[in-house]
């Protein structure tokens with residue numbers, strides 16, 4: 001199929017075209033790559049804000065509030081809710097949808113939920129495509145909400161300019177989650193639900209964790225307190241998001257971050273391409289024979305991989 005019409009429509013601001021193109025990308029339908037090339041040329045450099053954390057900490061509530069403040073500033077907003085644990089495909093997570101209704105009626109807001117459609121490219125590659133589509137559609141700001149779930153989350157958050165890691169009092173998972181690799185991706189920590197007991201403790205636990213790191217390379221993530229549902233602390237959070245944006249926008253820093261992201265994406269795409277080539281071109285009988293040889297100990301997995309790889313890059 002030729003999806004260039006959808007891509008061109010997206011570039012002209014056609015929301016329906018963008019929505020359809022996102023489905024095409026999620027399903028990895030034949031021809032989506034060509035469409036994405038067109039989309040790529042139409043991107044305008046939207047700001048990408050990542051909001052991540054465990055389920056129930058208040059991410060969606062925050063996203064909603066942040067989106068409202070962007071709208072007040074006259075910016076158009078794209079929201080991508082990524083939930084790798086969700087069995088839903090392309091549909092919104094119900095609670096989120098209900099809460100976002102007054103936003104979704106706003107033509108300056110585009111909301112999309114993504115579940116685990118599980119194509120070969122994986123969720124992070126798909127998410128980066130969706131971000132590009134929303135950028136090309138004309139969104140000034142894109143907010144990505146993702147549930148804390150390991151490597152995929154880290155990868156997705158790698159696409160954001162600023163990442164807010166959200167937690168809440170009494171979960172006791174702050175230290176754990178930092179150990180689980182969030183330290184690398186967090187630009188800001190937010191202890192949400194400060195109206196609940198224990199928020200101060202959670203914040204100081206986090207702060208002492210961060211104090212153990214001595215080289216922050218210019219940006220030490222602040223630990224902020226807020227209450228998304230009452231609005232307390234949100235202005236301060238927005239101010240820090242703005243400060244981080246300004247910091248990250250310095251030319252050499254910006255270039256470094258974007259280069260790292262581009263490098264990773266190229267690697268991912270090459271890996272995917274190799275998989276695709278093996279699956280579509282390598283005769284399955286031949287592959288079966290190689291697998292059998294490995295199982296029977298006639299061939300080491302290394303030699304097998306060399307054989308298959310040699311075919312793929314020929």
Ligand SMILES: Nc1nc2c(ncn2[C@@H]2O[C@H](COP(=O)(O)OP(=O)(O)O)[C@@H](O)[C@H]2O)c(=O)[nH]1
Pocket residue numbers: 053054055056057058059060061062095192193194195196226227228229230
């Ligand atoms: N007490 C309190 N509840 C909140 C706050 N922010 C969000 N919630 C509630 O926490 C629940 C989970 O919020 P949600 O935004 O869906 O969390 P998510 O799973 O991280 O996206 C909802 O019932 C919210 O109303 C807050 O600041 N204080």
Ligand SMILES: [Mg+2]
Pocket residue numbers: 059060061096145
């Ligand atoms: Mg949510």
